[in-house]
Amino acid sequence: xxxxxxxxxxxxxxxxxxxxxxxxxxxxxxxxxxxxxxxxxxxxxxxxxxxxxxxxxxxxxxxxxxxxxxxxxxxxxxxxxxxxxxxxxxxxxxxxxxxxxxxxxxxxxxxxxxxxxxxxxxxxxxxxx
Numbered sequence: 001x002x003x004x005x006x007x008x009x010x011x012x013x014x015x016x017x018x019x020x021x022x023x024x025x026x027x028x029x030x031x032x033x034x035x036x037x038x039x040x041x042x043x044x045x046x047x048x049x050x051x052x053x054x055x056x057x058x059x060x061x062x063x064x065x066x067x068x069x070x071x072x073x074x075x076x077x078x079x080x081x082x083x084x085x086x087x088x089x090x091x092x093x094x095x096x097x098x099x100x101x102x103x104x105x106x107x108x109x110x111x112x113x114x115x116x117x118x119x120x121x122x123x124x125x126x127x128x129x
Contacts, residue, residue, distance in 0.1 A: 003015045003016060003017050003018075004016045004127060006120035006121075006123045006124050006127075007116065007117060007119075007120030009116075012106065012117060014117060014120035014121055014123075014124055015028070015124060016028060016124050016127045016128060017029070019031065019096070019105065019121060019124070021105055021106050024105070026096060026098075026103075026105060028124050028125070028128065029128070030098045030099060030100075031096050031097070031098055031121070031125065032097045032098060032099070033096075033097040033125070034094060034095065034096055034097070034118055034121045034122065034125070035095050035097070035118075036092060036093070036094070036095070036114055036115070036118055037092070037093040037094070037095040037104060038090050038091070038092060038093070039090060039091040039092070039093055039104070039107060040090050041088035041089060041090060041091070042088070043084075043085055043088055045084050046081045046082075046084035046085035046088065047081070047085075048081070049077050049078070049080045049081030049084060050077075050078060050081035050082070050085070051081075052074075052077045052081075053073075053074045053075070053076075053077030053078030053079075053080075053081055054074070054078070055074075056070045056071075056073050056074030056077060057070070057071065057074035057075075057078075059074075060074060089109065091107050091108065091109055092107070092108055092109070092110070092111045092113075092114040093105075093106060093107045093108075093114065094106040094107075094114055094117050094118060094121065096121075
């Protein structure tokens with residue numbers, strides 16, 4: 001059977017026999033299904049800044065140090081934490097189901113790119129018959 005390419009862009013190739021993601025190749029015959037996934041961002045840095053900011057504001061309220069210094073530092077830390085929280089976006093992935101289990105084969109910041117690859121993968125699966 002001749003190889004039919006359903007998608008070829010930026011190092012990602014989907015054909016009826018192979019799914020190539022840059023340097024990794026998956027045999028389409030071993031892929032039983034595909035689905036989209038969401039990789040949630042780690043918000044640890046943002047949470048740390050928010051926590052430190054809150055602690056500084058509490059220390060200011062309890063008058064543990066010089067007046068005003070902790071207030072400014074606490075507000076700055078909270079603002080940095082909120083900005084970091086806002087800037088951390090979820091990432092989208094292609095999840096392959098094979099006999100070996102689930103694989104996050106491709107991860108991207110762009111949901112539309114993942115949708116195009118998923119559509120091509122589904123076409124490849126259907127074309128196998």
